[in-house]
Amino acid sequence: MRDLISAFSTAAREQLTAAGWRKRSGEAYTLDLGVGFLATLGLNRAVKHHPLRINPVVGVRHDALQRLIAQVHQGPHSPADATLSRPLGYLTPANSYLELKVAAVQDAMPAAQRLKDLVEQYGLPFARRYADPAGLEAALRAPGLVANPDWRRFLLTAFLFQQGRTDEARAYAADELSAGTTKDQTWVMADYRPFVERLTARLAADPA
Numbered sequence: 001m002r003d004l005i006s007a008f009s010t011a012a013r014e015q016l017t018a019a020g021w022r023k024r025s026g027e028a029y030t031l032d033l034g035v036g037f038l039a040t041l042g043l044n045r046a047v048k049h050h051p052l053r054i055n056p057v058v059g060v061r062h063d064a065l066q067r068l069i070a071q072v073h074q075g076p077h078s079p080a081d082a083t084l085s086r087p088l089g090y091l092t093p094a095n096s097y098l099e100l101k102v103a104a105v106q107d108a109m110p111a112a113q114r115l116k117d118l119v120e121q122y123g124l125p126f127a128r129r130y131a132d133p134a135g136l137e138a139a140l141r142a143p144g145l146v147a148n149p150d151w152r153r154f155l156l157t158a159f160l161f162q163q164g165r166t167d168e169a170r171a172y173a174a175d176e177l178s179a180g181t182t183k184d185q186t187w188v189m190a191d192y193r194p195f196v197e198r199l200t201a202r203l204a205a206d207p208a
Helices: 002-018 063-072 105-129 133-141 149-162 166-182 186-205
Strands: 028-034 037-046 052-062 084-087 100-102
Touching (some): 002 052, 002 100, 028 105, 037 105, 052 105, 063 149, 063 186, 149 166
Antiparallel strands (some): 028 037, 052 084
């Protein structure tokens, strides 16, 4: 399996970097979309059983927003963290789970070429669709585009603060905290409440 992993990783890197993608740590890539947004690509691998299977996940990253969250939230963060993401297969006309399979070393380059083509045809249009503040906000307010639904309130709260809409951010946070209590989401609120407090304190100390 190691030879398949190595062959595909090398082929994917060759194909994607030639198309302008930047290799990040692990099997993650980003592509600069301008105006503070990056397209993201993660290559999730299933390696327990032959053949090697890769499930690509495409996303868009609001860089300033993710940097703000990384400064405020106490947890692991990566420069390739996506603000929104979807498995690539669900962006294709088939709208279904997609795996690229590599059964032999000679399969690696064709699989990487197919990956690049699918990303360009279906992944990048998805990323570009939300690569502006209005499009991103609409997506954050709708279900389905944030991998962890509970994380959506963190993102939207920070987004509103980051956009300078402080009163709206405070009102949204208050509503979420109230709703979380009534829905018995104590474990989520135990993380969200201090996040809001740290975010508010940081922006009060450094409005810029």
